[in-house]
Amino acid sequence: MKHSALALLGALALGSITLPHSAAAQEAVVEAVDKEALFTSPDPALNANKQLVYKIYRDLLEANQWDKAADYLTERYIQHNPNAASGRQGVVDFFTKVLGARPTPIRDRLKSPVVFVQAEGDLVTVATVRTEKDPKDPSKTYTTTWFDTWRIVDGKADEHWDSAVKM
Numbered sequence: 001m002k003h004s005a006l007a008l009l010g011a012l013a014l015g016s017i018t019l020p021h022s023a024a025a026q027e028a029v030v031e032a033v034d035k036e037a038l039f040t041s042p043d044p045a046l047n048a049n050k051q052l053v054y055k056i057y058r059d060l061l062e063a064n065q066w067d068k069a070a071d072y073l074t075e076r077y078i079q080h081n082p083n084a085a086s087g088r089q090g091v092v093d094f095f096t097k098v099l100g101a102r103p104t105p106i107r108d109r110l111k112s113p114v115v116f117v118q119a120e121g122d123l124v125t126v127a128t129v130r131t132e133k134d135p136k137d138p139s140k141t142y143t144t145t146w147f148d149t150w151r152i153v154d155g156k157a158d159e160h161w162d163s164a165v166k167m
Contacts, residue, residue, distance in 0.1 A: 029129045029143040031113035038117040046119040049152045053117070053124040056150070056157060058110055064101040066092045071156075078151075078159040082166045091160075115145060125149040 032038055039054040041047040056072050059065045069092050079086045084094035095101040113129035126148050134140040151159035 029115060029145050031115055031129050035110050035114040038114060041119060049124050050117060050119050052152060053126060053150055057112055059106055062111055063106040064103045065106060066096050074153060074156045074158040080161040081164045083164060122152050123149055
């Protein structure tokens with residue numbers, strides 16, 4: 001990339017340049033038609049990792065069956081979300097005590113608006129649609145993307161990153 005292009009990107013990132021309204025427009029983020037298919041791979045190791053993350057989404061994050069956490073998360077579970085403590089118990093406490101999540105039945109299919117799932121080595125990343133209020137016009141919303149990434153060790157999630165900020 002040429003120096004002038006890098007300088008422009010840097011200025012945009014720092015907010016020292018604003019673009020005309022039309023230049024800042026975006027395409028809506030939309031969920032995949034067949035979300036479940038995204039959690040599969042012809043590679044057996046990647047398929048196993050994707051299937052584990054599917055169960056984390058379905059059983060833990062959607063159904064709040066946190067009594068099953070030991071089936072999916074290592075005891076040392078390293079958490080990079082600034083709101084939850086590391087350790088399996090730390091994440092369980094965050095969802096059950098801080099957020100007050102209550103168990104619901106496990107559904108046959110995901111309700112989360114998954115956009116894509118990517119697996120490479122021991123990492124699995126899931127991107128989902130996130131809808132936010134427009135800060136310039138709270139009567140409107142826009143879509144953006146939320147990312148969760150897990151490192152899988154011996155068949156369980158051992159480390160987690162997401163795009164969370166402090167609550």
